[in-house]
Amino acid sequence: MNRRRFLKITGAAAGTVAIPAFIPSTALGRGAAVAPSDRIALACIGLGGQGTYNMRAFIQEPDVQLAALCDVNSGSGDYDMLYQFPGSGTAGLIPARNRALQFLAEAGRPISESGISCHRDFREILDRPDVDAVCVSTPDFWHGLISKAAAERGKDVYCEKPLVGGIPEGRAVCEAVRRHGRVLQTGSHERSNDSVRFACELVRNGRIGELREIRVQMPNNDSHHRRLRGNTGVKPAMAVPAGLDYDFWLGPAPWAPYTRERCHFWWRFILDTGAGEITDRGAHILDLAQFINDADDSGPVEISARGVPIGSGLYNTFIEYDFHCRYSNGVRIQGTSAGERGLRLVGTEGWIFIYIHGGRLEAGPARILNETIAPHEVHVGRSPGHHRNFLDCVKSRQKPVAHEEIGHRTASLCHLVNIAMRVGRPLEWDPVRETILNDPEADGLMRRPMRSPWHL
Numbered sequence: 338m339n340r341r342r343f344l345k346i347t348g349a350a351a352g353t354v355a356i357p358a359f360i361p362s363t364a365l366g367r368g369a370a371v372a373p374s375d376r377i378a379l380a381c382i383g384l385g386g387q388g389t390y391n392m393r394a395f396i397q398e399p400d401v402q403l404a405a406l407c408d409v410n411s412g413s414g415d416y417d418m419l420y421q422f423p424g425s426g427t428a429g430l431i432p433a434r435n436r437a438l439q440f441l442a443e444a445g446r447p448i449s450e451s452g453i454s455c456h457r458d459f460r461e462i463l464d465r466p467d468v469d470a471v472c473v474s475t476p477d478f479w480h481g482l483i484s485k486a487a488a489e490r491g492k493d494v495y496c497e498k499p500l501v502g503g504i505p506e507g508r509a510v511c512e513a514v515r516r517h518g519r520v521l522q523t524g525s526h527e528r529s530n531d532s533v534r535f536a537c538e539l540v541r542n543g544r545i546g547e548l549r550e551i552r553v554q555m556p557n558n559d560s561h562h563r564r565l566r567g568n569t570g571v572k573p574a575m576a577v578p579a580g581l582d583y584d585f586w587l588g589p590a591p592w593a594p595y596t597r598e599r600c601h602f603w604w605r606f607i608l609d610t611g612a613g614e615i616t617d618r619g620a621h622i623l624d625l626a627q628f629i630n631d632a633d634d635s636g637p638v639e640i641s642a643r644g645v646p647i648g649s650g651l652y653n654t655f656i657e658y659d660f661h662c663r664y665s666n667g668v669r670i671q672g673t674s675a676g677e678r679g680l681r682l683v684g685t686e687g688w689i690f691i692y693i694h695g696g697r698l699e700a701g702p703a704r705i706l707n708e709t710i711a712p713h714e715v716h717v718g719r720s721p722g723h724h725r726n727f728l729d730c731v732k733s734r735q736k737p738v739a740h741e742e743i744g745h746r747t748a749s750l751c752h753l754v755n756i757a758m759r760v761g762r763p764l765e766w767d768p769v770r771e772t773i774l775n776d777p778e779a780d781g782l783m784r785r786p787m788r789s790p791w792h793l
Contacts, residue, residue, distance in 0.1 A: 377731055380405035380462045381472045382483060384433035385601060386421035387497060388474030391524070392433060394724045395472060396440045401728065403441075404468050406433050407456040411580035418561055418602035428601070429580070430455055457582065459483055463490040470731055473497060474524075478590050478610045478785065481506035484521065485793060488513040493731045495724070497524040498620040500744030502612070503785035504752055507745030508771060509793050514741045522727035522737040523744030525624040529720035530696035536682065536689050537629045541715040544705050546686030550669050551626045554676035555619045557656050562614075565606055566656065569649040572596040589787035598651065606652040613647075613654025614674075616751045622680050622693050623670075623754075624739070624747040629682060630668050633743045636750055636768040637662035637670070644758035660754045672754070756782045 379401050381392045388408070395401045412429035419426055434455060456462055462471065463486055470493040473483050481501035484494050488510070500523045501507040514521045527533055540548050557565075574594035577583045583595050590610050593599065605611035615623075627633055642660035646653050662670040679692040689706075690699040700706045710716060720726045720738050730737040749771070756779050757764050765774040773780040787793070 376400050376402040377728055378402045378404040378467055378469045379472060380407060380465075380468045380470075381433070381474065382407045382459045382462065383473060383475035383479070383497075384408040384410075384430055385416060385428045385474065386419045387524075388472070389428060389433050389436055390421040391472050391474050391495070391497070391724070392437060393440045395728075396437065397444055398725060398728055403437060403453050405454045405456060405462050405465070406430060406437065407459050407462055408433065409457055409582045409585045410578075411457070413578045413580060413601075415578065415597055416601045430457070457585070460486070463487055463492060468492060470495065470520075470727075476586075476604050476610060477612070477616060478502045478604075479588055481510050482589060482787070482791060482793060485510045485513045488517050488519040488521070491517060491519070493520040493727075495522045495524065495727050496744070498624070498744065499523075499612075499616045499748040499751055500741070501748050504749045504771060504783040506785065506793060507748050511741045511745050518734075520727070520730045520734065520737065521741040521744070522723070522730070523739040523741070523747070524723070525621060525739045525744065525747060526723035527621045527625055527693060527696065528628050528738055529723040529726060531719055532696040532698050533625060533628075533691060534717050534719055535710075536691055536698055537717050538710045538715060539689060539705060539708060540629050540682055540684070541631070541717070542710060544686075544708050545682060545684030545688060545700075548630065548668055548682060548684050550671060550683040551630065552681040552683060553619075553622050553626060553670055553672040554679055554681070555614055555622055555658075555672065555674055556676060556678055557614055557674055561602075562656065565647050565649075565652055568598070568652070572598055572651045587788070589785075589791035591786075591788055596651075603652075606647060606654045608653050611654060612751065612755050613656070615655065615658070615755050616748070618678065618693060619754075620747060620751055622678070623672075623750050624743070625691060625693075626670055626680055627743075627747055627750060630664060630666070632664060632666075633746060635664075636746055636766060637664050637753070638766055638768065639663040639763060640753045640757045640766060641763040642672075642754050642757035643761065655755070655758050658754070658758060660757065662750070662754070752783065 377400055379395055381388060396403060408430040410429035412431040414427045416426045416428045419428055462468055471487045473480060473496040477499055480496050484496045487494050501510060575596050577595045605617055606613055640662050644655035644658035647656045657674045660672040679690055682689045687705050688701050698706055726737050753766060760779045764779055767774055
């Protein structure tokens with residue numbers, strides 16, 4: 338679909354669902370504590386549960402001006418896994434606009450002097466010189482394309498994890514961010530947790546001896562996982578809900594008939610649009626493994642894995658898995674779908690377990706957690722909060738705690754584990770050249786094809 342035709346269609350849709358051109362500043366109150374010249378004009382792209390959650394987090398920061406909202410869904414009530422807003426199943430552009438007004442009122446201050454514009458096409462936002470940064474919270478298969486385009490148009494980017502849906506896509510995003518001098522924060526917010534950073538310091542300073550192994554535990558035993566296991570019937574084609582531009586929602590993904598359980602939330606368990614738990618909460622856990630192993634700019638050299646796919650007609654990502662990764666420094670990651678969600682850091686003289694989410698720590702011996710890191714020892718610093726860290730770096734032009742290379746390398750690890758399960762044989766990985774050695778089939782799976790006319 339070309340841009341002119343899209344704008345014609347969405348203009349008509351806007352008329353039927355009454356999306357306003359902007360929210361007048363008079364509706365937002367007065368008396369901001371931060372001068373307009375010091376504010377960061379932010380646009381939010383993708384307004385499901387996580388996108389609206391991110392919008393709220395940014396609104397709470399006094400130096401953010403919420404300039405625009407964007408989603409291909411004007412609003413629908415079929416978000417049955419909207420866990421960020423318990424008791425509600427409604428999300429999309431208009432619900433997000435309404436929530437923005439509510440959040441602004443709760444914060445007791447304005448965000449915008451000129452209003453919050455509403456859009457159905459993210460390219461309209463990227464064309465605006467008055468937008469400084471974008472928050473990308475779309476489904477994963479859109480992340481790389483939008484983030485790269487935003488960097489090329491001079492926008493700083495906060496992008497949800499996983500950063501990209503394919504390994505070469507991640508390198509393209511990194512190159513665009515660096516070439517255009519942008520700031521990018523990946524939404525791997527667990528590494529902004531104080532306890533996680535303390536655990537990293539304990540390991541880096543030898544409190545558990547020499548790090549030998551990281552045991553990653555990513556169980557699939559929540560209610561939605563149980564629903565997936567039992568949801569094996571054929572999913573019939575359905576009428577597209579009013580207000581949803583389904584073709585644009587699919588974007589670079591292969592075309593498939595609309596059915597409710599292909600879209601909101603559930604897309605992550607379909608290989609055409611997601612990669613299952615490995616890139617869902619696994620992106621948080623494996624990100625911490627990379628961080629603590631001091632491998633943020635690298636990756637494993639060997640990967641082996643076996644997995645059991647969900648096995649229904651629609652959902653085909655892995656629901657059970659066992660994987661092993663070896664790094665050039667000798668550290669090994671052993672991953673499983675059993676146990677408590679988190680990771681165990683095993684050294685020659687002790688261990689530390691980090692729970693996901695929240696970062697609660699356990700250790701053996703327990704006294705490890707009472708240790709103090711001396712001034713002359715290795716320190717990894719603290720984050721003021723993941724969203725705040727991004728905003729601070731937009732102003733300082735420093736690298737945030739989960740910058741583009743970190744996001745790319747974590748996503749690469751996730752995708753390599755999935756590829757090893759898909760081909761059913763061990764992989765040799767060159768983290769410098771970013772290629773799978775001696776296995777053309779597996780190497781080809783690093784790339785996620787994009788449906789025309791979308792391309793990087």
